[in-house]
Amino acid sequence: MSLIEYKGFGGVRLAADLLGDENDPAVLLVPGIGQGRAGWREVADALVLSGRRVVNLGLRDEQQLAPHVEDLRLVLAQMGSRPVVVAAANGGWVAARALALDGAHLAAGLVVVDMPADEGAIADGLADRVAVPTLVIRGGFSPAQSSATGDAFSAALPMGESADIDDCDLALASDRKEALLGQLLEFLERRQPREAMEFKAGSDPRTLRDAMGCFATGITIVTALDAAGTPVGLTANSFTSVSLEPPLLLVCIANTAGTAPILRDAAHFGVNVLQIGQQPTSNRFAAKGEDRFANQPWAPGQTGVPLLGGSLVSFECQRESLHEAGDHFILVGRVVRAQFEPHRDPLLYFRGKYRRLHFA
């Protein structure tokens, strides 16, 4: 076991025990607020024996839910793969809030054990937004208090299931722990199998995305000017070089992207390949509601397209062709100019995370 630190909200340091083999599927254990890491230790050891990588997280000393929610989202973003989050007591509400909305990017599943009642969360419709497979276990540590809010929560989960350990006659605490582990392992085997994953036509797009994520890429910002001459841009890793003679490249743009109509019409566009220091740029150009060009150094190229300062390479392209392709379109550009900086390291992307070059 080793001890690591994650950066939480506001720069707070969060200690975690790290156990198991880094190549095994990961489980993130979250305690209840005010409980320490010791509560999960036995479960952590058992999970390692069953072939899991375990991060046993310590929470900050704070009673309010909100900072813990932010912390958990930041910890998940720092983990190298999407874990199943297993949370105890009100840590379950922290985890559910952290995974509401875009949780599928952060975690492969959620298990909440002995969640206390929380009328506010039910009234908020929180469960509807938890977009990952979720198991609600009651009576995991001690006999369950029947909780109407807990029932309402699990019933409202889009991908929810529940297990009630009080159904069995469990006088001994060790038997209860065994039963809890059994439920946990069964869920993990189904939702986070140790064997190779498989996508088949008709499977969920998330699995396909994970399959595609096995291809390591760089990151680009695709830019153009809208009709009013205002710069627009979005983060895209679907960049490919296509042809040397003539010089062609392509990017695939989602039809649902806000910038899609502008890129469809643009006679010219730019493709800026990011270097290792530009991770904030990548985040900003992928996030909604941000003024992406505020504080962003850029200059118009010879065709007027916005080129981002500090990029590894900026390609200035004339639109060559456009091909409809499912929920994306393929934009092929003829390179009219490429300015590059050969000395910087690239910003990489692999399995849903930013990476950097590593030479052993």
Ligand SMILES: Cc1cc2nc3c(=O)[nH]c(=O)nc-3n(C[C@H](O)[C@H](O)[C@H](O)COP(=O)(O)O)c2cc1C
């Ligand atoms: C690493 C990464 C790669 C992405 N690659 C693409 C891509 O190739 N094509 C695409 O349409 N969106 C891609 N996106 C998503 C867009 O950047 C994101 O949806 C953005 O908010 C779209 O902005 P818009 O709606 O203002 O156009 C990627 C996001 C990230 C974080």
